[in-house]
Amino acid sequence: MTPIRRHKELDRIWKTPRGWGRLSAVNHTVVGRRFMVTSLVFFAIGGLLAMLIRTQLATRDSAFMEPGTYAQVFTMHGTIMMFLFAIPFFEGLAMYLLPKMLGARDLAFPRMSAYGYWCYLFGGSILIVALLMGAAPDGGWFMYTPLSSSTYTPGISADVWLLGISFVEISAMSAAVEFLVSILLLRAGGMSLDRMPIFAWYMLVVAGMMLVGFPPLILGSVLLETERALGLPFFDPTRGGDPLLWQHLFWLFGHPEVYIIFLPAAGVLSTIIPVFSSHRLVGFRAVVAAIVTMGFLSFGLWVHHMYTTGIPHLSLSFFSIASALVAVPTAVQIFAWFATMAAGRPRFSIPMLHVGGFMFVFVFGGLSGVMLAMVPFNSQVHDTQFVVAHLHYVLVGGFIFPMMAAAYYWLPHMCGRQPVQHLSHAAFWTVFGGFNLTFLGMHLTGLLGMTRRLYSYDDPAWEVLNFISSMGGFVTTIGFALLALDLILLVMFGKRARRDPWGAGTLEWATPMPPPSYAFAAIPVLEDAPDGRRIAAGQGLLAVPRGQLETLGVDPLTGAPQQIVVLPASTFLPLWTAVATGGIYLSLLAKTYLLVPPLALVVVVLFLRWTRSTPPAQVLDAGRGIRLPNQSASGAAPSLWAMRFVIAGDATAFASLLFGAGFLAISAPGWPPPGWPEDSVRTILPVAVGAAIALLRPHGIAAVIAQGLILAGSAAALWRIEGATDHAAPASLAAVAAYAALHAAIGLVIAAWAVKRPRAEQDISAQWQRYAAIVGAMSMAFPIVLRLLSSAAA
Template identity: 45%
Template sequence: MTGNRNARTREDDRPSDTDVSDAEGERRLLATWATPRTLKGVLSTVDHKIIGRRYIATAFVFLILGGLLALAMRLQLAAPEARFIGPDRYNQIFTMHGSTMMFLFAVPVMEAVGVFLVPLMIGTRNIAFPRLNAFSYWIFLSGGILLWVSFALDVGPDVGWFAYVPLAGPEFSPGKRADIWAQMITFTELAALAVAVELVATILKQRAPGMSLDRIPVFVWAMLVTSFLIIMAMPAIMIASSTLILDRLVGTQFYNPAEGGDALLWQHLFWFFGHPEVYIIFLPAVGMVSTIIPTFAGRPIFGYLPLVMALIATGILSFGLWVHHMFTTGLPRLGESFFTASSMSIAIPAGVQIFCWIATLWAGRPQLKTPLLFVCGFIFTFVLGGMTGVMVASVPLDTQVHDTYFVVAHFHYVLIGGALFPLIAAVYYWLPKVSGRMMSERLGRIVFALIFLGFHGTFFPMHFLGLMGMPRRVYTYQPEMGWGGLNLFVSLSALVLAAGFLLFFIDAIRSARSGPLAGPNPWNAPTLEWATSSPPPAYNFRRIPVVTSANPLWDNGETLPVAGGLNIDRRELLVSSVVEALPEARESSPTDSIWPFWAAMATSILLITSIFTPWAVVWGSIPVAITLIGWFWPKGEPEDEA
């Protein structure tokens, strides 16, 4: 390793990880990287594993809250002319359900898994920009609290999770409900963009020596593509929500046709983000499945290169689909034809992925453990959801089923079937690495049966409800419509689904506390996160591993080569080249700091108070500037200046 950074870190002659015994090196590395168990330590930590666990736990709390809202809606719709929930509260509930699931659970939890796993899978000691990582979590938490406190105070948003104008505009939504929704978007997308930047930098520049582009785990590839999607797609929704706030608070006319604005501009901006968002949620799930299947098939993934190319193709094609959400708005026929074709073409890379997974299982000797059960359930469910996706890509059919329960069914098949099944598989697969303890195999099979049967019993009949004409976003219906029997069956199936999730959470919490000890690699998996202890130490790896193949633990076993030379008394990372992952330099990694927390609090106060007065942007920028100065002020140590 050469370069000025190397010279800078050699000045003090402090020992590297090769200059001391293993026991002494581990002790000193722990002292260097560990987070103090104090309140300040809790608020100041920049350990990617701690922040990743917080993200995951918080996202699952929002999943539970969103699921309870879904059960409330199903209780209301179980019978015609029910009076359990009134129309105003129902509007809040379905808005909160969709907003919570999409913005506070689905996207954050997928990024959170990446925050925890990516540094371990590529053999580095922390994520890039770790203080930004800490800042992003506090911003995400503040946005979720804002949304749910407003709902608890009966001023929750009631304009749907996509907040179409003019319904969400100042004329038809007085009060602060729509403003709270729009500002929640700012919180969550700011957090998501921060994490995406961190993951891109980490994956491209901090890989272990030898981990060239053709040796990167497929999950890491999926997180890289997802991060680029976030960086390119999410500014659109931030612009949309900001201009909506301006229309409502300072009297601009972006979406008012009477003053030269355009209501359809909102739909274009929202869905330019909204359809890539589906793949922002789905692509990490593809990476999870592509990592789990080889482990339980006992052989390397079939078609590594086609899988990676399919990930990239899906990411690119996802930006050419957004208008299929707008086929009923009166688009030019040529435009409709183009977006129909592009919407159908994205099934091609999806088909490549499914073929590679089936071929891997076919050529291996599958062990039908709980993670693989959920993967198989995912493949079955996602194929069904993809088939209805091709159906609604057709303009004539979409015109008939638009805004009906057919679309609700398709949407949940793609998102729950395409993301939640792999996520639960990932929890069963990686929780031993997170907690050091195994989950119950017996309970896991029961959980799978309840969730699989409950899911299909809940959402498959919705296709028929949609074809029978039941519109979405209705809080009641008349008996003569003939929807009562199917709705009752759907609501009872939702209880089965909820029971499956309840048992899943009980199993996860119980196992994390008192389950059987896992050991470093209980699944005999091939990727680097299993090369360290379970749970991993604060510094991840005693020495940085050297990668010689795409399946290092299978090909090297107990003799995994390692690289030395990093300082053990100061936080240092190895920086490598983008393509070949050749060592280039050693870089200081920022230490724990309280300033990201205070910066997040100052930013949160600015954003929340700006809902009530635009002057908050002016005065609120002062504490934000102060906290940022404290964050970046040189402290005299290289790691503090990084």
């Protein structure tokens, strides 16, 4: 087969339909670009809100905005930048790059990527529409209780945040599972873990952090929304709740999120610096170890944000030490970058100019971060503008400059045009100068005592510094406008770029520019050099099209070819599923709860329709004399791995729920309550029998019976709990029982669906059956544990 004929056949199989058909796109290149473009639109909105804030604070006693409007603008600025820009942008970049870097044709679950995008777009749009209608959240992007409770924030503004962010986080959780499975299973032949690109290592750790880090926030949002809608007092201290529980759940997500945002940017630097230094990354394995260490340490730092809340001194010492230790793996990466530049011969092209900007800004922010890790200093500057300055130096400087470097580095790959680098320099220096002018003075403002979230002030000592910061903000905005203009001119009028214009020699540059929908005409084998001509000529695996979307699945450790993964074609199912999911969230927002069950049923039916494209078990020719099973016959299908990761993320949410209830039993006022819900054999026995059956026989009709028993017992336990709105103890037990009932209901649907399915799909169902059984058993035993904790604390 000639390369031209191969290209036409592959393009016919993989291409996205034109016109309205583009809404059915599931290809990683299209979806990744959508994520990046949409996130940049949200970034522009967030930047506009920042300018409104700086205008208000430029002078004393400013009347530019009313206090209520300012609170909404302040809240939405932080919410947009944290939830709608930073994380979605690197999700899109990773979606675009990872398959090409790994030598695959797409990600493992293209429809999941598309579904995540639509959820992100719809959830973000809910927040923006609320802002335009004057009903945006106004309690800060962290939504601390009790300010965000229905007592102090009536109306729907807080509900908009809680429901909108939960909707958006569907995209983050789906991306986490997508990246983990794709990086582990979909790679070039022979690409073992120790030969993966460094950016893939960064994203592997980040995906794991997202899988574990986001569930506490989602759970906290659900509990707070339940309190606001149904009156269950998880955060109300007058009824056995505790506002500190929200802070624990929020910062269990919030501090890892700092590193979730930073690590992809660091992955960009670890990719770009070796290319422009003409030297491989110094200390590759040390950098990988530092990434993994940083991922683990980030989950031990959440109390870093709660030093002044009355935490015991021993705990303060532990978290202070952990906060200082995280500087060590960060320093390992920074020294590796400097060593790489010192060992090579750096070329200071425009991407490296942004790398230099990052080095200055991030190191400065890291130094203030070490200062904030120390309890005495933190207690002095807590909740001041000093913290605002540190946050922006670390997050904005640590993310924006690497992302601008990434834009100039990979834009030739995306559009086939080379940067001209005239306006680029002016844009960089304007952003760099304006950024430091804005935030450097905030350190001094904070040290002078100016707190965060101030609407107005009357101290003349603050006015000059605030005016300088405001002017710096407008300079920064001009710089970003120049940057946007430069990139638009580059895409429209830039000169044509040759293949691999930077001389990187890595796999993503072996594709044409811009890349075709199928990425690689043949799946590369790592023993070969990543030569685009040889790949186009079919010198690899899966070079002969069979009329279906095929990519290679490998052993997670060794990279040895293991299976042929057949992917789904373009479909509108992700869009319709996201629309139905959005309907559930809008019904909850409007408090039309009767619409939720039918919409949930529609979502279930749509998800079940996704499974109709599962290919029958086959053994296929992979080329080069290799025959491989497809995923249905392999015994190690990507969907089996996905279920394991979904369970891991869900188990984190369940553990957070148990932690929250235990925290209330130990620390909240009014415990133990006057009475507990009575234990009943009629509720415990069916759950115990169902759990035993599910653990022993998680397949077929036995699984249906098992989950039916667990559901009946959990629902009965939930029904018997009285006084859930009177005290947090029965509310907590009701939440745990409801959690078990929900998982049993899901297990019942999956078990019924899998009865007539092939054995490989029954094995996927069995994973959930066992997990749901464990959740049910633990839920029935938890009242005893909670009672013991409460009695011991009393």
